[in-house]
Amino acid sequence: MGSIRLTSTTLDVITVLLTSTPDNPAWGLRICQEAGLGSGTVYPILERLLKAGWITSRREDGEHPGRPARTYYELTGAGRTNANSALEARAARYPGFFGIAPQGG
Template structure:
């Protein structure tokens, strides 16, 4: 069963933001995401795997396969992923606002 929640670490948010900022007509592949985010493949590929397992991201093999290089697996954020990520960001913003509002005021 796919996990319903994703832990939104800084690196996961970087990958999701890069995917969301990508041109829909030219979705990025793993190595391109490494270049965009500045993260290594040992970080990006496990994140993509978790996001795909959770249904947040869909990976598709390039077709037809180019003659001059191996086929690339490109990635896009699914509707489920867009909604879940937006909800998670909104919840985080709400928690930060609530935490700030609850701080005692310092009297001068």
């Protein structure tokens, strides 16, 4: 499993991937919209995550009239573990940054 440079934009993409489910999978445009990022930022991140083994991709099956087939992205088991660890580490370094209030006084 390759290492990934965890920039804030990469973490935004990972956050969308963590919230996707088999019934509501993540695809490029959805990731762009939910992360608030352009395709020129999102697709290179997805490519790096694919090469590192953090995610898998698959083409949409069946009919999809009026639009091209979507490519769905899903975290692998190890990718999900790494993603959660990365978000926890970032939250610990920057308390309150991700909406987590600092503990103690």
